[in-house]
Amino acid sequence: MTHKAKPSRTLTTEELARVEGEGAMRVEIHEGTVGRVELNIYEPPRFFEGFLRGRRYSEPPDITARICGICPVAYQMSACRAIEDALGLEVNGQLRELRRLLYCAEWIESHILHIHFLHLPDFFGLDSAIDLAGINRPAVERALALKKIGNELLELIGGRAIHPINVQVGGFYKVPTRRELLAFRPKLEHARDMAAEVVELVGGLDFPELEVDHEMVALRHPTEYAILDGRIISDGGLDITDQEYPEHFVEEHVEHSTALHSRIRARGTYLVGPLARFRLNFDRLTTVAADAAGAVGLTADCSNPFRSIVVRAVETLDVIEVGLAIVDAYDEPDRPYLEATIGGGTGHGATEAPRGLLYHRYKLSDDGVITDAVITPPTSQNQAAIEDDLTRYVQANIGLDDEELRKGAEVTIRNHDPCISCATHFLDLTVVRT
Amino acid sequence: MIDVVIIGIGNTYRGDDGVGHAAAEALMTMVPDADVLLLDGEPTRLVDAWAGRRLAIVLDAVRGGDPPGTVHRIQVGVDPIPATFAHLSSHRAGLESAVALGRALDRNPGVLVVYGIEPADLSDGHGLSRAVELALPGLIHQVAEEVRAVCA
Numbered sequence: 001m002t003h004k005a006k007p008s009r010t011l012t013t014e015e016l017a018r019v020e021g022e023g024a025m026r027v028e029i030h031e032g033t034v035g036r037v038e039l040n041i042y043e044p045p046r047f048f049e050g051f052l053r054g055r056r057y058s059e060p061p062d063i064t065a066r067i068c069g070i071c072p073v074a075y076q077m078s079a080c081r082a083i084e085d086a087l088g089l090e091v092n093g094q095l096r097e098l099r100r101l102l103y104c105a106e107w108i109e110s111h112i113l114h115i116h117f118l119h120l121p122d123f124f125g126l127d128s129a130i131d132l133a134g135i136n137r138p139a140v141e142r143a144l145a146l147k148k149i150g151n152e153l154l155e156l157i158g159g160r161a162i163h164p165i166n167v168q169v170g171g172f173y174k175v176p177t178r179r180e181l182l183a184f185r186p187k188l189e190h191a192r193d194m195a196a197e198v199v200e201l202v203g204g205l206d207f208p209e210l211e212v213d214h215e216m217v218a219l220r221h222p223t224e225y226a227i228l229d230g231r232i233i234s235d236g237g238l239d240i241t242d243q244e245y246p247e248h249f250v251e252e253h254v255e256h257s258t259a260l261h262s263r264i265r266a267r268g269t270y271l272v273g274p275l276a277r278f279r280l281n282f283d284r285l286t287t288v289a290a291d292a293a294g295a296v297g298l299t300a301d302c303s304n305p306f307r308s309i310v311v312r313a314v315e316t317l318d319v320i321e322v323g324l325a326i327v328d329a330y331d332e333p334d335r336p337y338l339e340a341t342i343g344g345g346t347g348h349g350a351t352e353a354p355r356g357l358l359y360h361r362y363k364l365s366d367d368g369v370i371t372d373a374v375i376t377p378p379t380s381q382n383q384a385a386i387e388d389d390l391t392r393y394v395q396a397n398i399g400l401d402d403e404e405l406r407k408g409a410e411v412t413i414r415n416h417d418p419c420i421s422c423a424t425h426f427l428d429l430t431v432v433r434t
Numbered sequence: 435m436i437d438v439v440i441i442g443i444g445n446t447y448r449g450d451d452g453v454g455h456a457a458a459e460a461l462m463t464m465v466p467d468a469d470v471l472l473l474d475g476e477p478t479r480l481v482d483a484w485a486g487r488r489l490a491i492v493l494d495a496v497r498g499g500d501p502p503g504t505v506h507r508i509q510v511g512v513d514p515i516p517a518t519f520a521h522l523s524s525h526r527a528g529l530e531s532a533v534a535l536g537r538a539l540d541r542n543p544g545v546l547v548v549y550g551i552e553p554a555d556l557s558d559g560h561g562l563s564r565a566v567e568l569a570l571p572g573l574i575h576q577v578a579e580e581v582r583a584v585c586a
Contacts (some may be wrong), residue, residue, distance in 0.1 A: 048447075144482065
């Protein structure tokens with residue numbers, strides 16, 4: 001659908017549906033060329049950073065879990081790792097495995113939600129998963145079943161599914177028995193079969209053409225497809241520890257947004273999330289997941305953000321396979337947590353939230369009180385990259401009418417599953433053509 | 435499965451948006467015949483929570499233009515949902531989507547009742563406003579009575 005573009009126009013979306021939370025977007029087009037593109041999101045993490053000062057070192061896992069209903073575990077894990085770094089505590093062995101398993105549960109839930117309820121309707125020209133149920137009810141039923149298994153696993157380890165309460169600095173309050181985990185195995189096996197079907201479903205979609213060249217940043221672990229820990233690396237040569245994050249990444253205030261824009265110092269925009277992880281850690285996928293990716297033609301060099309839906313499906317299959325291995329090898333630890341020795345210091349922790357790298361930093365006084373907190377969520381790190389994708393998308397499709405362009409722009413944003421409730425609430429989209 | 439569920443939705447770090455959770459927590463000990471859940475309003479979780487139930491009661495902060503502390507009771511499918519309710523709070527849309535999703539998959543409860551409480555303040559921070567605090571006992575009593583009438 002092409003027609004001669006008016007010399008100048010503004011696109012506005014009063015409300016961008018199917019992203020988590022609220023925000024606004026404005027695209028200006030002047031004489032057929034895309035000018036300013038602004039994604040404007042509010043940022044509760046900034047409020048939480050202030051709110052955490054004066055609190056005890058033990059409180060951030062529970063408090064920061066409240067930042068997001070979709071990825072509370074990510075906030076808990078980055079918070080724990082940062083505080084443990086400050087206290088010189090290292091959580092290993094089965095406690096670390098349980099954390100990975102808890103995180104796997106969150107990835108299942110979050111990815112399945114995004115794939116089916118937020119993103120998939122776009123590929124069928126539908127407005128919602130409710131409409132999707134009208135044309136492919138089994139796919140929606142399967143999504144609910146998968147999500148429920150993720151939910152139940154979260155409950156089993158985290159104590160409850162929304163804002164888990166069983167996580168603490170040093171480990172857990174209570175650990176599951178081997179029998180409890182083994183009893184869950186059949187559900188995970190069922191989930192694995194369903195996830196393989198999801199890869200087939202989304203692998204066969206038609207994807208709009210869009211190639212991006214952002215620097216890709218993700219964690220990298222010696223043996224695992226990194227989620228819980230690892231070095232922070234990029235395809236631009238970055239290879240650093242969590243502690244070095246502030247030296248390499250800067251957050252800048254931009255006028256149009258209450259969120260800060262992150263940049264790699266002296267280089268600029270970068271991307272975190274599924275595409276980055278997949279590119280940098282393809283060789284760490286389980287065989288089952290790598291084979292499933294291969295079967296639908298997804299390769300490590302994929303740089304089309306619209307295909308991130310396929311990466312999420314492959315990652316879902318991968319974490320289920322990883323979860324099964326953790327369950328099989330589980331041996332109930334002697335203690336549910338390691339005792340911390342309270343002391344002052346600064347700690348850093350980065351983990352892979354479903355949407356990408358999530359970095360926390362805490363400064364503790366000698367008596368274990370937080371004097372400074374920094375939380376950098378994936379969505380604010382991706383903000384500049386999303387704006388860049390929008391510029392490319394709108395420029396490449398400038399002949400479309402405003403309505404078509406607005407729809408395409410929304411999908412371009414949704415590719416990155418912006419967790420705007422981490423970063424905000426509803427999104428308004430404005431396109432100005434002059 | 436217990437066939438009555440009470441679901442408090444909201445965010446306890448957004449002032450009066452925590453009213454749904456506060457009311458649901460108070461009801462936990464008062465109505466042992468019902469499951470009480472605290473959710474964030476995400477549609478698929480709502481559908482999972484109420485699927486197969488005889489009665490589901492959802493408690494949420496809702497802006498309908500009335501004074502803070504006003505309690506609205508709406509039976510979904512029977513009472514019209516006032517247009518002013520829509521999209522004023524980020525999880526209102528979640529509730530509407532959940533009802534539509536439940537309908538599409540035949541997973542809505544026999545009776546679905548929404549209690550909406552008018553908030554005074556939804557800004558960042560802990561704690562309820564005085565107006566909402568004052569409305570809580572009446573709301574809790576009304577919900578408990580409704581559940582007892584069904585379970586009796």
